[in-house]
Amino acid sequence: MPDVAFINGTFVPLAEAKVSIEDRGFQFGDGVYEVIRTYRGRPFALEGHLARLHRSATALDLALPYSNAEWTDYVREGIKRASYPEAKIYIQVTRGVAPRDHAYSAETTPTVVMTVREFHPLDRSLQAAGVEAMTIEDIRWGRCDIKSVNLLANVLARQQVRQAQVFEAILIKEGLVTEGAVSNVMVVQRGTVVTAPEGPRILSGVTRATVLNLARSEGLPVQERFVSQADLYHADEVFLTGTTVEVLAVVRIDGKIIGGGRPGPIVQRLAACFTSRVSSPLALA
Structure with missing residues (x-):
């Protein structure tokens, strides 16, 4: 073909x-x-x-x-x-x-x-086991909400990911988590799903919006605010959202184990909801 x-x-x-x-x-x-x-x-x-x-x-x-x-x-x-x-x-x-x-x-x-x-979807074993990420400084320009073809900072971040043999780079700006190099980042703190707010520091992901709506429909509290790098390490769960990654647990960051070192109950629940969502003919154009 x-x-x-x-x-x-x-x-x-x-x-x-x-x-x-x-x-x-x-x-x-x-x-x-x-x-x-x-x-x-x-x-x-x-x-x-x-x-x-x-x-x-x-x-x-x-x-x-x-x-x-x-x-x-x-x-x-x-x-x-x-x-x-x-x-x-x-x-x-x-x-x-x-x-x-x-x-x-x-x-x-x-x-x-x-x-x-x-398109070749991610191996289901990655979703079952979770992935490893690293943090790096967010050196992108001031309008990350624009999906511009100028992606030099993302290129450099993804090259570091490849060299470190991890899955994703989580970007840190002034001590705060913004997003991933090719994904949005969400954390779970005491049952609440937390992610960086819309604005010039992040790209407002289409999958991000879908997952937040799913979380709310499941009765999960949602907060759109920045979390610190320290909060990231101590989160109950961390996961990525995006067109190609869907909903994907992060179980280790900078060598530190997140939560129990395996996908937690909330990310598993949201991943199942997302799978159900994309299986519905009403969700597809």
Whole structure:
């Protein structure tokens, strides 16, 4: 089955996809993106992803060229063409092609790229056992709420993760937990689910929102506030949320055992709720 690409309204095989070297996304990282996954061939939370794409683009004064209905049609067509049992859809919109200059013209036409590739979910053994993480300094810019294609700090963080042979980097800013390099972070303190509040320090994750809603529907107290690095180590449970990780327990951080050293009851409960949620046809576009 071929990986599929979409460029400015046209579907092509991924191997044939090309963009200009003068595209501002290539020159400056001047663009936004989204990553969406499918369940049983249908995209999950597409409306939420498109809403965030719009928010990110608006924050950069970048006009999206398609309506939500058009985006939805293109995503569905890409999934159909790729025909993978499970797929990961990457959407990127840059400010477009222009002579190199930091300032931009409102007349520049955005470049839209979408790829559809096969997605391999995490091994269930990781969910059963939990994963290890490390903390590193959060050196990202001041607008982490914008899902920008400029990801240099995340690249460096994930390289440290690879070298340390752990699963994720938990980012620390001024002694406080912000989020993971490619995920949101939640902790459980005395039965309460706690996660960093929405704002410029974190990306407001689509899966994050789903999990918080599930927690509330389960009658679990939820607090959106920062926790300290020390609180992280002493939490009853720590877990990650994200499009590709879903709901995943962290059982060791910086070599320190979290809780009982295995996925706790609340993360197991929320993971089961999430699985049930994505199994519902009503949750899929």
